[in-house]
Amino acid sequence: MTTTSPGPVTTGRTHVELRPGAYADSVALLQVSRAVQGLGGVASAQVAMATGLNVEVLTGMGFTVPEGAGPNDMVVALRLDEDGDLEAALAGVAAALADAGRRAPSSTELAAHRTTAAALREVTPGERAVVLVSVPGPSAVVEAVDAIEAGHDVMVFSDNVPLADEVALKRLAAERGVLVMGPDCGTAVVDGVGLGFANVVAPGPVGLVAASGTGAQQVLALLDHAGVGVTHAYGVGGRDLSAEVGGLATRKALRRLDAADGVERVLLVSKPPAPGVADEVRALAEGLATPVATAFLGAGHPDLTAATESLLGDLGREVPDWPVVGTTRPRDPARGGAVRGLFVGGTLCTEARLVVEDALGTDGGHTFTDFGDDEYTSGRAHPMIDPTLRTEEVVRAAADPAVGVLLLDVVLGHGAEPDPAASLAPVLAGLDVPVVVTVVGTDGDPQGLAGQVRALADAGAEVHLSNAGAARRAARIAGQTVEENAR
DSSP states (O other), rough: OOOOOOOEEETTTTTEEEEETTTOOHHHHHHHHHHHHHTTTTEEEEEEEOOHHHHHHHHHHHHHOTTOOOOEEEEEEHHHEETTOOOHHHHHHHHHHHHHHHHOTTTTTTOOOSSSHHHHSSTTTOOOOOEEEEEHHHHHHHHHHHHHTTTEEEEEEOOOOHHHHHHHHHHHHHOOOEEEOOOEEEEEEETTTEEEOOOOOOBEEEEESSSSSSHHHHHHHHHHHHOOOOEEEEEEOOOTTTTTTTTTTHHHHHHHHHHTTOEEEEEESOOOHHHHHHHHHHHHHSSSSSOEEEESSSTTSHHHHHHHHHHHHHTTOOOOOOEEOOOOOOOTTOOEEEEEEESSHHHHHHHHHHHHHHOOOSOOEEEEETTTTTTHHHOOTTTTTTOOOHHHHHHHHHOOOEEEEEEEEOOBBBBBOHHHHHHHHHHHHHHOEEEEEEEOOOOTTTTHHHHHHHHHHHHTTEESSSSSHHHHHHHHHHSSHHHHHHO
16 A cells, blocks of 8 residues: 655745654654755754654754644654755754764674674573663563573563563563563663663672662762662562562662672662562562662651661761752742652652652652653653753743742763753753752763763752652742742
């Protein structure tokens, strides 16, 4: 069957066209959009697959996407300056698409394997590999099964993996004696090597088991500031401690760390688990030779900073002062007192909400959004790579008179945006609302921790290393008078 698509629509300085079947992954299209937007005469550019979320974003930017656009269609949306040239801009789109991830291997490079099974044929028999799966969620199970059946651990970076597939994968892994990290496992450290969104840390006496990514990254950053290293950090996925999954990966990870050389303490980080699963995991931990502490975020449990401080005490290490840089503007007396939390990290978002609600209650109009949640990443790169949605919401939230303070996170490390402050700081500098930011990172991270912190502070933000500390500061700003905030 032959399908046709609406022709390009050019209205004034705006041009929108559909390209059916012209698929490229979200990270490649992010690079294309940035390259085209950097061309002379181009005011804004979005090249993306026409998923529901992306169509909504394009509409919000003032583009009219033709009816009938679907996730298998590529949308090219351009807005030109007064002196912009459409033909030159479209030529730039073509050049950027040609360059994005399509470079042919040279004589010294290896062509990529088409399947996990094909790649595993080159692993030396008897050796155990870690297979990182990063494909659309519904397709991830096929690749992960190939790795598990070959006897290898798997890190499922993919999100939007059906729960039933996760359960099946982890049951198969338990039978084969291997570990499944994820799905939606953003961060892992295996034998001192970071995978996914990983901060640069020295190996050391701590082992982590964490639900997903940013909870582990917060602990990694705090421990690094205290001079304590981490050799292994396993991300087991946010649903692992649910009743349906039953903690299958958590149990394997705890046993793995108990047997690991040099691991003196283990910290288990998670959102509140199912009660029965929590009891079973605690019973397992009590039977291990290596002491295991838990940091289950929720009422009556310590925040991640407090849990890290307790861990440092158990190791006989001094607890340092957690750095705070910059002073944000006082709250306008004409504004309301709501805290608006806009996060790229799910665990950081949950922790901040719990801290603020503990301080101010739940009736103050405080709202918290995790832009890394599945509903915001379908057909788009994770906000740690592409912060566009969060940045747009920062501007909208600052214009809301009910909002008294903005609470944000910036997460550094390999795989994350190379210079997040470069795009966020200019936006913050133009706001008239107090801004408190957590920067999660280490001195070894490629973005440069000190430079990122200073750029955000210079833009008028108060910058914290401790997410819980940042949330408490935001709550104080929201709950105090302007005169008190200025002191």
